[in-house]
Amino acid sequence: MASPEDLIAPRPPRYFEARRKIFPKAVRGSYRNLKWAIMAVTLAIYYVTPWLRWDRGPYAPDQAVLVDIANRRFFMFAIEIWPHEFYYVAGLLIMAAIGLFLVTSSVGRAWCGYACPQTVWTDLFLHVERAIDGDRNAQIRLQKARLGPSKIAKRVTKHGIWLVISVLTGGAWVFYFADAPTLAREIVTGQGPYVAYATIALLTATTYVLGGLMREQFCIYACPWPRIQGAMLDEKSLLVTYKYWRGEPRTHGLKRAAPERVLSLVALAANPELAPRIGDCIDCNACVAVCPTGIDIREGSQIGCITCGLCIDACDEVMDRLDRPRRLIGYSTIADEQAAGDGKAPEHPMKRLLRPRAIAYFLIWASIGLAMLFALGTRSRLDLSVSQNRNPVYVRLSDGSIRNNFTLKVRNMQSRPREVEISIEGLPGGALWSETAARQGAERSIRLNVPADKVTKLRLFVAAPSDGPSRSDLTFRVRALDAEGGEDTHQIHFERPETGR
Amino acid sequence: MAEQRIDEKTGTRTVGHEWDGIEELDTPMPRWWLYTFYATIIFALGYVVAYPAWPLVHDATRGVLGWSSRGEYAREVAAEGVRRSAVREELARIPIERLPENSKLFEAAVAGGASAFKVHCVQCHGSGAAGSKGYPNLNDDDWLWGGDLKMLVATITNGIRQPGNDQTHMSLMPAFGRDQLLKPEEIEDIASHVRVLSAQEKPSASAQRGAALFATNCAVCHGTDAKGSRELGAPNLTDGIWLYGGDRESIVQTIANSRGGVMPAWGTRLDPVTIKMLAAYVHSLGGGEAIVPPASPTPNPAQPAPSPTEAAPAPSANGKP
Numbered sequence: 001m002a003s004p005e006d007l008i009a010p011r012p013p014r015y016f017e018a019r020r021k022i023f024p025k026a027v028r029g030s031y032r033n034l035k036w037a038i039m040a041v042t043l044a045i046y047y048v049t050p051w052l053r054w055d056r057g058p059y060a061p062d063q064a065v066l067v068d069i070a071n072r073r074f075f076m077f078a079i080e081i082w083p084h085e086f087y088y089v090a091g092l093l094i095m096a097a098i099g100l101f102l103v104t105s106s107v108g109r110a111w112c113g114y115a116c117p118q119t120v121w122t123d124l125f126l127h128v129e130r131a132i133d134g135d136r137n138a139q140i141r142l143q144k145a146r147l148g149p150s151k152i153a154k155r156v157t158k159h160g161i162w163l164v165i166s167v168l169t170g171g172a173w174v175f176y177f178a179d180a181p182t183l184a185r186e187i188v189t190g191q192g193p194y195v196a197y198a199t200i201a202l203l204t205a206t207t208y209v210l211g212g213l214m215r216e217q218f219c220i221y222a223c224p225w226p227r228i229q230g231a232m233l234d235e236k237s238l239l240v241t242y243k244y245w246r247g248e249p250r251t252h253g254l255k256r257a258a259p260e261r262v263l264s265l266v267a268l269a270a271n272p273e274l275a276p277r278i279g280d281c282i283d284c285n286a287c288v289a290v291c292p293t294g295i296d297i298r299e300g301s302q303i304g305c306i307t308c309g310l311c312i313d314a315c316d317e318v319m320d321r322l323d324r325p326r327r328l329i330g331y332s333t334i335a336d337e338q339a340a341g342d343g344k345a346p347e348h349p350m351k352r353l354l355r356p357r358a359i360a361y362f363l364i365w366a367s368i369g370l371a372m373l374f375a376l377g378t379r380s381r382l383d384l385s386v387s388q389n390r391n392p393v394y395v396r397l398s399d400g401s402i403r404n405n406f407t408l409k410v411r412n413m414q415s416r417p418r419e420v421e422i423s424i425e426g427l428p429g430g431a432l433w434s435e436t437a438a439r440q441g442a443e444r445s446i447r448l449n450v451p452a453d454k455v456t457k458l459r460l461f462v463a464a465p466s467d468g469p470s471r472s473d474l475t476f477r478v479r480a481l482d483a484e485g486g487e488d489t490h491q492i493h494f495e496r497p498e499t500g501r
Numbered sequence: 502m503a504e505q506r507i508d509e510k511t512g513t514r515t516v517g518h519e520w521d522g523i524e525e526l527d528t529p530m531p532r533w534w535l536y537t538f539y540a541t542i543i544f545a546l547g548y549v550v551a552y553p554a555w556p557l558v559h560d561a562t563r564g565v566l567g568w569s570s571r572g573e574y575a576r577e578v579a580a581e582g583v584r585r586s587a588v589r590e591e592l593a594r595i596p597i598e599r600l601p602e603n604s605k606l607f608e609a610a611v612a613g614g615a616s617a618f619k620v621h622c623v624q625c626h627g628s629g630a631a632g633s634k635g636y637p638n639l640n641d642d643d644w645l646w647g648g649d650l651k652m653l654v655a656t657i658t659n660g661i662r663q664p665g666n667d668q669t670h671m672s673l674m675p676a677f678g679r680d681q682l683l684k685p686e687e688i689e690d691i692a693s694h695v696r697v698l699s700a701q702e703k704p705s706a707s708a709q710r711g712a713a714l715f716a717t718n719c720a721v722c723h724g725t726d727a728k729g730s731r732e733l734g735a736p737n738l739t740d741g742i743w744l745y746g747g748d749r750e751s752i753v754q755t756i757a758n759s760r761g762g763v764m765p766a767w768g769t770r771l772d773p774v775t776i777k778m779l780a781a782y783v784h785s786l787g788g789g790e791a792i793v794p795p796a797s798p799t800p801n802p803a804q805p806a807p808s809p810t811e812a813a814p815a816p817s818a819n820g821k822p
Contacts (some may be wrong), residue, residue: 017529108621172786221531391629395787398643400700400741405640435785436604441640464740 021143022216022294024126025136025286027314038114039123047168050151050175054078059415059452067177073453079376082413084383095365102361104229106353108238108331112225113308118218121169121211122292124290125162132158136289162203170203216293220307226303233301235334236352240307242298242329245341247281280324287311287329297329307331382420383411384478386490389459393495396466397439402496403463410458410478412450418480421447422460425475427494430464439463448482462494470496549650566609588613597650598792600781607781614782617775621767630786635745635762640786643742645734646670648790652781658773660766662736669766672734677718678757685757687714698727698739699747 012206052064054077061068066075074081074089081088103110108328112119132154133139145151174196175183186192187200210218233239281298288296290311295304297311315329335345389405397403423445424432431442435458442463450456462474474494479487505517505527514527517679520530547555550562563569588609592600600607619628632638637645646656656670663669677683683691687710689704716725722735729737736744745760746749767776783789 016532016535018532028746098816217531348627389629392631392638392640395631395638395640396741397641398737398740398742403641403787435787438791 019217020294022292023136023143023289024290024292024294024310025314026130026285027290027310027313027317028293029316031309031313033474035114035123035308035310039120042115042120043116043124045469047172050172050180056080057415061179063179065176066179069177071453074272080413082411085379088372090434091368095368095372098361098365098368100229101232102358102365104232105234105237105361106358108233108240109226109229109305109307110238112219112229112306116225116306118210118223118422119306119308121165121207122215124165125215126292127213128161128165129158132161140141159212162208166207166211167200167203169207173203174199213463216304218306219293225228226306230303235338236347236355238307238330238331238333240297240305240309240312241301241332241334242281242287243327243332243339243340245337246279247298247328248279250279250283252283280319280322280328282318282322284318285320286314290314301334308478321330339364380486380488381413382418382480382486382488383413384422384476384488384490385409385411386476386492388492388495394497396497397463400466401463402494403461404464404494406460406462406476406492407461408458408476410448410455410456412452412454415452417449417452418482419447419449421445421479421481423477424462425477425489427462427472427474428468428496429462430462430474432460432462435461437457464494464496466496468496470498472496506803589774592777595778597654597777600650604652607785610778610781611785612782613775614778614785617779618782621771622779625764630783635760637744637762638742639783640787640788641742642790643737644731644742644788644790645729645744648730648784648788649792650780650784650789651792653783653789654776655704656764657771657776658766658768658780660768661764662761663763663766666766670734672722674722674735674759675757676757676759678753680760683714683718683756687711688753688756691715691719691756692749695727695738695752696747696749699741701747737814 036151039262049065053062054064054075055062060073060080063075064077066073068075072083079088079227099110112468120432129139133142139365142151142154145273171187174187178193178196178402183192183196187196285296287298288294288311290313292308292310293304293306295302297305309331312327312329312331316326319326319328332340332346333352339346355423385408387407389407393404395403395405408422410420412420416449422432424430432438432446433439433442434446434448437446439461442461448458464472472494473491475489477487477489479485506515507513508515508526511526516527518527549562550564551566552568553561554564555562559631566701575667588606591606592610595603595606599611618626618630622630626632626639627636630639637643642648644652646661648654657669659666659668659670661670662672675682678685678688690707690711691714692711693702693705693708694715697704697708697711702708715723715727720727722733723729723738724735727738729735741747743751744762745755767779
């Protein structure tokens with residue numbers, strides 16, 4: 001608030017402002033427990049996943065989840081993604097985006113409050129801070145205390161543990177990109193690849209800075225998510241709300257709240273119209289003290305609110321002590337709040353969840369997922385792509401016939417070598433031979449061995465009589481010759497000079 | 502002049518602008534932002550000292566690190582040269598006829614030849630080696646002088662019709678019209694015969710007269726069957742490929758004024774390894790021929806070979822395999 005001096009003699013404006021340090025208070029309650037559980041699950045997934053094994057046979061790695069950049073493969077349990085199948089990843093990203101729409105329109109910023117890595121790691125760092133510096137008041141005292149041995153010891157311990165957590169966080173990330181046990185041994189013995197150490201160093205720095213130092217500033221200043229999510233919320237989205245109609249006008253402090261309430265109950269029995277209008281909020285600021293982003297939820301929905309629900313737990317505790325009903329602060333929608341203020345019953349949660357907008361998001365989300373599952377289930381593990389070499393488009397041979405050159409890529413996506421046959425269909429009189437063979441042995445098909453899990457590239461020459469249309473259809477077919485079979489075709493054209501002969 | 506005031510709801514000073522009733526609160530920026538800004542200034546000062554920064558009239562400031570993008574490029578090129586030297590040494594050692602046996606080395610040679618071709622050969626033969634009128638298409642299976650690896654090396658090294666090079670391909674077709682060796686109607690008759698030979702025309706009286714003239718004037722180089730001679734670089738006149746065009750007018754022009762393309766002797770400009778790579782690339786285009794062992798060994802000690810891997814033209818390579 002502006003001081004009276006400001007109005008008489010305004011101070012020169014401050015262009016920059018130091019961060020107002022936040023000391024979130026520890027809190028107990030159902031949402032805190034939910035946060036504990038989600039933190040445990042997400043951290044466990046993050047740290048354990050690279051160590052899971054998955055047997056894929058002798059030609060492929062046995063790590064369950066592996067981003068193999070060197071060989072350009074992405075392994076995820078039974079699924080193996082090749083670079084040309086990257087649309088699966090694109091599909092997952094689209095699903096994630098629509099999933100964000102779906103979740104945000106239905107239950108608000110649940111991602112921000114519970115699952116976002118920034119939230120999870122900041123929470124973890126806050127617990128470390130409390131374990132060493134004590135809770136909110138002790139932290140404030142320590143902040144103000146002069147620098148002495150005890151403060152230095154505490155600061156060094158805290159930042160040391162933060163750094164250890166950061167190193168472990170960065171260290172876990174690299175295991176997704178190489179065989180985890182091998183890499184772990186290499187890293188510990190100092191023989192790891194340079195890029196592994198660089199990645200660990202970078203992620204250590206970002207974890208320490210974002211989780212330990214920047215914390216809520218990242219959400220408020222840097223993250224685009226709150227802006228996007230804020231735009232997707234509407235009056236039927238779940239938010240952490242302060243019930244104005246119930247809380248206002250506030251009283252100040254427990255002691256003042258209680259006798260007035262007793263008085264009002266006595267007076268109420270005699271003359272209900274004499275009852276002073278008094279709210280449940282006692283302005284104890286418990287909700288502000290526990291907030292990890294340092295906001296006052298009673299000012300309404302705002303960008304700093306990550307809807308983590310810790311203020312709900314804090315307020316519930318106070319309401320219990322006051323013997324008032326819980327959830328003066330609670331998850332609610334703007335529409336329900338308005339209805340409640342008008343004395344109407346809130347909408348049934350199912351009706352809210354099943355509104356057209358949410359159903360539309362869900363249908364889009366689910367249909368993309370089903371389409372990807374279908375594509376994944378029916379995809380061929382033998383793939384052929386053909387391109388025509390167009391410089392020159394055709395070559396006239398000395399016997400007058402026309403030759404076209406093609407570059408074929410045969411992808412054997414099985415983890416074993418296979419023998420395949422490549423043949424041409426259409427093009428009467430046409431015959432093919434490979435770059436390592438001669439035209440004398442040209443036939444309608446050739447056989448070749450394709451190595452496991454590799455793309456085989458070969459150049460084929462196709463010759464055909466010159467009398468024919470300037471462009472004929474030509475189909476290449478690759479067929480696996482083993483018991484399992486499988487084939488793929490590629491349609492392309494055979495080009496001749498316009499004048500024929 | 503706009504008036505600064507304190508916003509009642511937030512207690513924040515306004516900056517004093519007002520547009521259609523909308524005012525801007527004068528909210529200070531976070532201090533770390535300011536420090537970040539200072540850090541960028543310090544970084545920029547350091548950068549200016551360390552790296553080339555200020556443009557001068559002919560040059561730029563050099564920077565204390567001595568770094569330059571040109572120097573970086575030179576280092577990379579030198580490092581690449583070192584990286585390739587092993588392959589080049591191996592290529593220098595291997596005789597050209599044994600190159601296809603080492604498929605990895607052959608692939609490397611084809612790749613190197615492709616880029617050398619882009620520098621030295623595309624001006625005449627085109628970027629895809631498809632040639633044009635007067636410049637042979639190197640993709641096809643018709644070779645004036647021979648299309649095996651040894652002959653390709655010999656052709657590239659010594660060129661075609663290069664004066665002063667005693668190993669160059671040399672031949673000369675008489676200009677039957679210009680030098681008045683044949684009458685214009687006789688030339689027309691020979692053209693008819695040649696077009697019958699290549700199945701472009703039906704037999705005619707003119708062609709019959711042309712056949713007799715061909716036997717006396719042309720067969721000495723092009724052969725009695727008109728299938729040409731690689732020793733003389735005389736083209737096969739019965740096939741579908743025409744370097745200067747197979748239509749009547751072009752053939753009449755050819756007989757009347759003669760033809761004879763030239764190609765530089767690259768042995769004086771390129772090193773033997775690059776020539777080997779070029780030969781491998783041209784050979785890989787689809788028309789490369791297998792090396793035919795000579796029917797009878799006819800070494801030619803009079804001609805010193807430019808390098809151990811290059812040999813004189815294979816004497817048996819007359820006609821097509």
